[in-house]
Amino acid sequence: MANSHSSIVIAAGLSGVVSAINNGLAITPPMGWNNWNAFGCDVSENLLLSTSQQILSLGLRDLGYNYVVLDDCWQDPRGRDQNGKLQPEASKFPSGLKSISDHLHRQGFKYGMYSSAGEMTCARFAEGSLDHEVDDANSFAEWGVDMLKYDSCYHMGRVGTPTASFNRFKAMSDALKSTGRNILLNLCNWGEDLVHTWGMSISNSWRITGDIYDSFTRPDDLCGCNTLSPGDVNCVAPGTHCSVLFILNKVAPFADRSIPGGWSDLDMLEVGQGGMTDEEYKAHFALWAALKSPLFLGNDLRSVSASALTILNNPAIIALSQDPHGRSVTRVQRDVVGVPKDNWGVGETHVWSGYLHNGDQVVILLNAGDEDMQMSVSLAEIFVAFGPGGSAPHVKSDWALHDLWAHRMSDATAEALLAAKTEGERSRLLKKANWYNATEIPYAQGLANDDPRLFGEKVGVVEAGGVMKVDVKRHAAKVLRLRRVKKEGESFKAKGIAREERHERDEL
Numbered sequence: 001m002a003n004s005h006s007s008i009v010i011a012a013g014l015s016g017v018v019s020a021i022n023n024g025l026a027i028t029p030p031m032g033w034n035n036w037n038a039f040g041c042d043v044s045e046n047l048l049l050s051t052s053q054q055i056l057s058l059g060l061r062d063l064g065y066n067y068v069v070l071d072d073c074w075q076d077p078r079g080r081d082q083n084g085k086l087q088p089e090a091s092k093f094p095s096g097l098k099s100i101s102d103h104l105h106r107q108g109f110k111y112g113m114y115s116s117a118g119e120m121t122c123a124r125f126a127e128g129s130l131d132h133e134v135d136d137a138n139s140f141a142e143w144g145v146d147m148l149k150y151d152s153c154y155h156m157g158r159v160g161t162p163t164a165s166f167n168r169f170k171a172m173s174d175a176l177k178s179t180g181r182n183i184l185l186n187l188c189n190w191g192e193d194l195v196h197t198w199g200m201s202i203s204n205s206w207r208i209t210g211d212i213y214d215s216f217t218r219p220d221d222l223c224g225c226n227t228l229s230p231g232d233v234n235c236v237a238p239g240t241h242c243s244v245l246f247i248l249n250k251v252a253p254f255a256d257r258s259i260p261g262g263w264s265d266l267d268m269l270e271v272g273q274g275g276m277t278d279e280e281y282k283a284h285f286a287l288w289a290a291l292k293s294p295l296f297l298g299n300d301l302r303s304v305s306a307s308a309l310t311i312l313n314n315p316a317i318i319a320l321s322q323d324p325h326g327r328s329v330t331r332v333q334r335d336v337v338g339v340p341k342d343n344w345g346v347g348e349t350h351v352w353s354g355y356l357h358n359g360d361q362v363v364i365l366l367n368a369g370d371e372d373m374q375m376s377v378s379l380a381e382i383f384v385a386f387g388p389g390g391s392a393p394h395v396k397s398d399w400a401l402h403d404l405w406a407h408r409m410s411d412a413t414a415e416a417l418l419a420a421k422t423e424g425e426r427s428r429l430l431k432k433a434n435w436y437n438a439t440e441i442p443y444a445q446g447l448a449n450d451d452p453r454l455f456g457e458k459v460g461v462v463e464a465g466g467v468m469k470v471d472v473k474r475h476a477a478k479v480l481r482l483r484r485v486k487k488e489g490e491s492f493k494a495k496g497i498a499r500e501e502r503h504e505r506d507e508l
């Protein structure tokens, strides 16, 4: 079943006609920057434009971060104008929103904005878009908006069944469509009303939990289900303090729902915000990439550190997110060390595994426990999606292990880049470092060409039928790309891969 499902999806993915929303957008997970995690309501024209300049000159736009998104709090607190139209607060956006979007478009960015499917926005600005969908969609289109983050606060009680929530969000989906402008819809109802079963039909991504906060594992009452029922996938109590580990546990049972055109949204990144260690941020980023979450930078890029920059600009990790196969890793192993199994969020280890377009397999070993440890996982577990109990033909091959963090940019290069005074100097530094440029070479092409910048460093081999043993530090993840070692004269007849290749050819 897994095989036939994924082959259908990949066939559709290549033709560009995919999810039921079918607007041709988000064929790979969308990437960009959103101001909320770092700035909350402190938004302005200057913030957006100084940030977009920084994204551009640090080379991040050309790694794929191309949406610049203005979150809540942009409205005039007096509400709509006399014609009933939404209006920005003039003191924050003196040139007007259209001028901002024109500026971003000239820089090669796309422009995102925010509203709520309720009577107010989440930060209680006067006007949500509930029952104003057509007017507001037209305003967004007039302002040159390319993406709408659509929240769910103050929903007037129109919630509690999948139908109630579906209809409330579908009104905006339809309104955006009828503007004639291609606007990506990022639905944000925190996993309520089984959104993972219908979000795909009307949106390009759907949030599955309350808001992330800058902690790797710390349970917090403000992420409701932490205390109500942490292990219950049906527990939805939207909150604002959900840890990385909480979100991973929440998405695990339906990690397979993301397909090209529609993605489970694990929320914006916290990398660079200061609350986690370097290893924690690396794990957070790699898992978000491999789980195909939209990848929205959430930090202040004007004061980004070398360590945060060199996490966020690692093309070998981003290539997992932008892989043409377009399917998430799934969890093939979960263990709890030294604590009762229902004690979520303490001492956990996970192994996540997923198929990639070129036949490689990505494997992420996460140690969320408090001690360094050796983790082990067998090829039979890694390839369980192709047949349980070691029946997958893949298990009979040797696999080379590539560490995808091995070629992380050096601190010295990053520090020089951050200290550079001119655009020209930055551009020279990036060239000298031979840094990846996805505008020049899209990830699909770089992967097809075996571009070494996307494949890390070979660190070992696991033999046919074998077990991988990997040392993983506490609160860290090892991120490995497994590449099949071809034997002399052998032709590989793994069912899953062969079938997918056939479908790709059909489509091409």
Ligand SMILES: *[C@@H]1O[C@H](CO)[C@@H](O)[C@H](O)[C@H]1NC(C)=O
Binding pocket: 058, 059, 062, 427, 430, 437, 439, 440
């Ligand atoms: C990436 O390549 C594009 C297209 O050649 C170019 O315009 C852009 O300046 C490059 N970006 C960087 C950071 O060098």
